[in-house]
Amino acid sequence: MPDSIGKSAATTLALTIDGKPVTVPAGTLLIEAVKQAGIEVPSFCYYPGLALQGACRMCVVAIEKMPKLQTACTTVVSNGMVVRTDNEEVKNSRKAMLEFLLTNHPLDCPVCDKGGECELQDMVFRYGAAETRFMERKLHHEEKKFSSLVYYDRPRCILCYRCIRVCDEGMDVNALGIAFRGAHSEIIPNRGDELACEECGMCIDICPVGALTSGTYRYKTRPWELTYSGTICNHCGDGCKTTLSVRNNVVIRANNRDHSGINSEFLCVKGRFGWDFVNSEKRLTAPLVRSNGGQQATSWEEALSLTAERVKQVIATHGSDAVAVIGSNRTTNEENYVLERFARTVLGTNNLDHHRTADYSSLVRALTAAGATDRYASMQDVFEASSILLLGNDPTHQHPLLAYQIRQAVRQHGASLYVINSSEIKLGLRQASCFVKVQPGREAEAVHALSAGGGSGELSALRERLQQQSDAVIVFGDEVRGAAVEELVRWGLTLPGRTRFVALGDYANSRGAADMGVLPHTLPGYFPVSDAAARERYESVWGAKIPSRPGRNIRSILAGAGSGEIKALLVFGSNPVKTFKLDKAALGRLNFLMVAELFLTPTAKLADVVLPATSFAEKAGTVTNTCGQVQATKKTMRKAGTRSDLEILLALARLLGQPLPYSSPDDVLREIIARVPGYAIALPGLLVGRALATRPEGMPPELERPDLVFSSRDSLFTSGSVSQNSWALNCVEESKESVGTIF
Ligand code: SF4
Ligand code: SF4
Ligand code: SF4
Ligand code: FES
Known part of the structure; x- marks a missing residue:
């Protein structure tokens, strides 16, 4: 769900929040308008990009001419609205909600992983609900290990449903659900007592409290003992920004703390947990030279001199x-x-x-020949696209951020996804409006059928549908290379609007290696x-x-x-x-x-x-x-x-x-x-x-x-x-399943 409903840039509305005049596009949610005014509004269940829940009532505000307090996360702005977020009635309501949330919440902040960066802790400090009138015995539940990477502590859970929604709407995995009712409600995993999922940890990241915790981080440190360093994930070619948390020169955790970069808070299992190879005891730390039939440790000077010699x-x-x-x-x-x-x-x-995992050269050759070097698509272009053609590859496994952006384009913007693949990939089965299965190795023929006509009836239908779309983004894997890339680009550029292209290479700098000329026949560029x-x-x-x-x-x-x-x-x-x-x-x-x-x-x-x-x-x-x-x-x-x-x-x-x-x-x-x-x-x-x-x-x-x-x-x-040297990537059961498995 977008952070606005039917937003139209053409119409703007004026309202007043705590005496400040604010102008927003029509369709904006009041909670976003309040944030835009620079005013903090507490919200546990609301999360931008996820469906509205209206469960926690922390975001209540007073709106003139409305008899009761309203939840800002479910109210759409109307012209002339006069809103107060700071009067006594609002403050008391929020304080009461916090008191209610704390009725069964353990007071274990000193040992909770989330202590110091907990939204509930912050709000209790802000609204002063530290004392309770409830004297009943608290319901105790043992912590549960959903998987080696995801743990659940029921007493800390405030039932905001963020985890369920991000797993369903963001990840299209739907591995979490809710069981029982009222005070006995709890989050449950999809395979009995265990999770069978992508292990992305998005549910942990999005949990406002310490109810979901990470198997690699839990009980290791406190957030204020860490230093933070924004860098780029070193696994696939998508380039997620990640913030590494470091203590005593050891990486302890990865998340995207500042939400900058192309992925906001998204990280897949490799980015969130698979960095641990850097701490591996198997890392080489001394040069080796071959002597006496084996490899012996030596000094850098000797190893380099020997190499030069x-x-x-x-x-x-x-x-x-x-x-x-x-x-x-x-x-x-x-x-x-x-x-x-x-x-x-x-x-x-x-x-x-180098090991070339995508044919970037042919893409550059085709776009340069066509005078269309402004048609390289960015990750943001994929997210905003109204139509996407995916040829080959399985982004769910090989490009998790791209798969996430494609899902968001389909869900949030109603983008049409067309997939041509030799396998029944998850995006093709669950997100595509048209999925054409081809024989393995016949992707180039499919390109030719798109370009020149012919091919199966399904391909002709797909071709016709694409010809009715505008501003398509065409994404292709290594199945399309050489002359097929050039044909695809020539045809793509005949489609209406500004067609843009992405070639999918495997690793963090596959594209950079080609761009910088680590090739036998081309210089940088x-x-x-x-x-x-x-x-x-x-x-x-x-x-x-x-x-x-x-x-x-x-x-x-x-x-x-x-x-x-x-x-x-x-x-x-x-x-x-x-x-x-x-x-x-x-x-x-x-x-x-x-x-x-x-x-x-x-x-x-x-x-x-x-x-x-x-x-x-x-x-x-x-x-x-x-x-x-x-x-x-x-x-x-x-x-x-x-x-x-x-x-x-x-x-x-x-x-x-x-x-x-x-x-x-x-x-x-x-x-x-x-x-x-x-x-x-x-x-x-x-x-x-x-x-x-x-x-x-x-x-x-x-x-x-x-x-x-x-x-x-x-x-x-x-x-x-x-x-192979990451504990996290090898510890979960799902890592033993085959590449095509869908969770
Ligand atoms: S780790 Fe990811 S896929 Fe697994 S339950 Fe959490 S959000 Fe869903
Ligand atoms: S586990 Fe966390 S994210 Fe999920 S419902 Fe509970 S508090 Fe919310
Ligand atoms: S999608 Fe790729 S770049 Fe992003 S976290 Fe996963 S492996 Fe790293
Ligand atoms: S944030 Fe509005 S009801 Fe929860």
């Missing part, structure tokens, strides 16, 4: 193209930009790639490396030559490592052995393998040198979400013994005799803003937590081969190698 030897003996670099989907834009410069100018090779003018753009800044011939793609790099043509391989935050299902022998002919990683992954186990890298929580920079929106990450804690990829690259460049002129991520970001077309973002916006749109405008070459783009098909509970 071995790379120099390979270049001197076999040339620069005997070296290759594989980059990461999670490291920052600044690290990716410097990695790309390091490979091309310090090592002198374009043998540089998708300019072809074979284009002399494009090279000159960067050569003039870097003062170094860039090789003109496109390098090997990731499959060719790995094949070269197997055949012996590639002699030295440097891998940053990537696990190709697992991703490409390589056996041990596949890298056996390399002379030298260096891996910078958080954990001893299967690839790191084969390395001659392993460098312990910092996690997202331990470094600053920016990342670009799958919609192309840039957000700032913040250094939240320190991890002894680790170094960021940026520090590693700068040290290696120095040791290789070609130091790079950066001393911090800020230096690199300034260069990106100045030099990469489409990335001229405004720094102040970044600092206040905004997500800033980018518009790449290069003309990259066509996709070389389709098998270069493929998703890892992560579930809600997996996220490449980091999720």
Whole structure:
């Protein structure tokens, strides 16, 4: 439910609140008008974006010419209304409601997780209802463990129903309900005594009191003992803003405290609980070098010197193209930009790639060719869209925020959702007004049918319906790549209005890795490396030559490592052995393998040198979400013994005799803003937590081969190698269920 009913920007209404004149659009709820006037109004059951409940009566106000107090959350503003929120009658009513809520509430604030940030505690302080006239014995209930991540304490529950509504309306999971009546009412989970759900923790976050608590945070600390750091979730490509709560250099909790960013308070299970890999005891904290048949801990100086030495030897003996670099989907834009410069100018090779999980290049190519670089859709565009076409992917698992925004678009704005998929995905079954199932691998044919006509009757009907819509947002997964992306864009741009596009890549900086040119054939901004003018753009800044011939793609790099043509391989935050299902022998002919990683992954186990890298929580920079929106990450804690990829690259460049002129991520970001077309973002916006749109405008070459783009098909509970080191993501029963399971 929106925070207004039938709001029309064209009509405004004037009212007076506590003597202040206020103007609001017609249809605005009185509670929102009061907030707009800068006046606090207590509300337990009202929550913006959720259906109205009218259960707690805390928001009562006096309205002139109305005989009784009215609930501001269910009253729509009318012209000339005169409202008082601060008279004695209102105050006494609120105080009485608090006294009533406290009749069975335990006085355990000193040990309750919510103490210090509890809405009930705050209101009792405000209205002074600390004493009670009720002398009856309190009803006691033992705390219940709904799951390893969600606990319920019935005596603290004030029955506001926020948790039930957010799980139903926000999450479309409907895992919580109410049992019994009156004072015996309690919240119950959906699988007997347990929850079977997405474990997103939205119910915990939204609970105004300490009735629902988190299995990872409960009884660990008090909110005032924590420091708070706003950064970006490091799991999927959606780019949720998250506030990490830290005590003694250890992350204790994640939520989005300031509600800035593109997700407001939303976080999925990975964002809310799956950050705990940063505290894992399995983190690498000392460099390893291979000697005596094993990997032995050593100093940073020795590990870096050895790496530089071995790379120099390979270049001197076999040339620069005997070296290759594989980059990461999670490291920052600044690290990716410097990695790309390091490979091309310090090592002198374009043998540089990463695991591509979406075909961003083809999207950029198609939009640039059409002169439509203003048609990259933002996450907000998805939320506000009147029609959405989703081709491939399963956002419920792979892009939880996007799935949430699609659900909100359908529920709050009446958006039409059209889904084409080879599986019966939840969004297709429950939210779509039209769901067309295609054979696996036939998504490109579906695109052709949309574009050229033909195909099944269902596809023709869908095509006709889309042609009647305006301003559609077209979202596609890795099933659509290469020429199919270009055809989809050409056709999409013929639809009425301003069609916009999103390509869905798997991880926190999949988009940034491509945008920053961690690709064998394109420089930052998708300019072809074979284009002399494009090279000159960067050569003039870097003062170094860039090789003109496109390098090997990731499959060719790995094949070269197997055949012996590639002699030295440097891998940053990537696990190709697992991703490409390589056996041990596949890298056996390399002379030298260096891996910078958080954990001893299967690839790191084969390395001659392993460098312990910092996690997202331990470094600053920016990342670009799958919609192309840039957000700032913040250094939240320190991890002894680790170094960021940026520090590693700068040290290696120095040791290789070609130091790079950066001393911090800020230096690199300034260069990106100045030099990469489409990335001229405004720094102040970044600092206040905004997500800033980018518009790449290069003309990259066509996709070389389709098998270069493929998703890892992560579930809600997996996220490449980091999720294996998250207790939270592995402790819940649902994590053992298959990807397609619907809760
Ligand atoms: S954790 Fe999320 S999905 Fe599970 S009950 Fe709470 S709101 Fe619903
Ligand atoms: S558990 Fe929390 S959110 Fe749910 S009804 Fe009780 S007080 Fe409200
Ligand atoms: S939706 Fe993606 S970015 Fe957001 S919290 Fe979940 S994993 Fe993180
Ligand atoms: S907030 Fe208005 S009745 Fe609960």
